[in-house]
Amino acid sequence: MAVENTDQVHQDATLVYNYHRMNMPLHPADAIFCLCSLDTRIAAHAAQLYLDGLAPYIIYSGDSGALTKGLFNEPEAVVFAAIAREMGVPEDKIIVEPRAKNTGENVRFTYALLMERGLDFKNLVLVQKPYMERRTYATFRKQWPDETTLFTVSSPKLSFDEYPDASNTRELVTSIMVGDLVRIREYPARGFQIEQEIPEEVWEAGQRLVKAGFDKHLP
Secondary structure, three states: OOOOOOHHHHHHHHHHHHHHOOOOOOOOOOEEEEEOOOOHHHHHHHHHHHHOOOOOOEEEEOOOOOOOOOOOOOOHHHHHHHHHHHHOOOHHHEEEEOOOOOHHHHHHHHHHHHHHOOOOOOEEEEEOOHHHHHHHHHHHHHHOOOOOOEEEEEOOOOOOOOOOOOOOOHHHHHHHHHHHHHHHHHHHHHOOOOOOOOOHHHHHHHHHHHHOOOOOOOO
16 A cells, blocks of 8 residues: 655654654763664664763663564674674673664663673663653563663654655654554553553544554554
């Protein structure tokens, strides 16, 4: 099914995109935790937060995924860490977890790695794509083993119109964020995330986008 691209689609997609962005204020933390993907701008954003003095360590977590198998020759975390080094982040301040293939594994594998290294971080800044902020926050709040750990989430400050690029097309972004909207609604019952309120107008916008053909990344 071909997707529709109308003024209503643009309005609905913007509404859903803005819902996913949490716009949380940032404060000094123990580490910056970057969830890797095909969007290398996220690697640079995390590195810049480190260079700005937000935290003394930076974590990159992620193996190759469905969207990066043909794009990267190495795990996403390795690619992202190289970007951080090029930007001036010292090698000994970068922690690489190269096996995680989903957000739950980002949590489990990285927590285990930190425990092995004796790093008991209590305050983490999660770095993600703008339209995945909310689901990431909800997942870490539910699944991170230490319930006392504090989380904030950050992403590049890009609007829905500004975000798409050659690798992250408007159609792909819209399909993914519609799928994540469904996950935010359904996953708490499965024990994957904390509950997050979805305003009725946001949910209805997401359903219209599904009907318009943006259904390729539904759970």
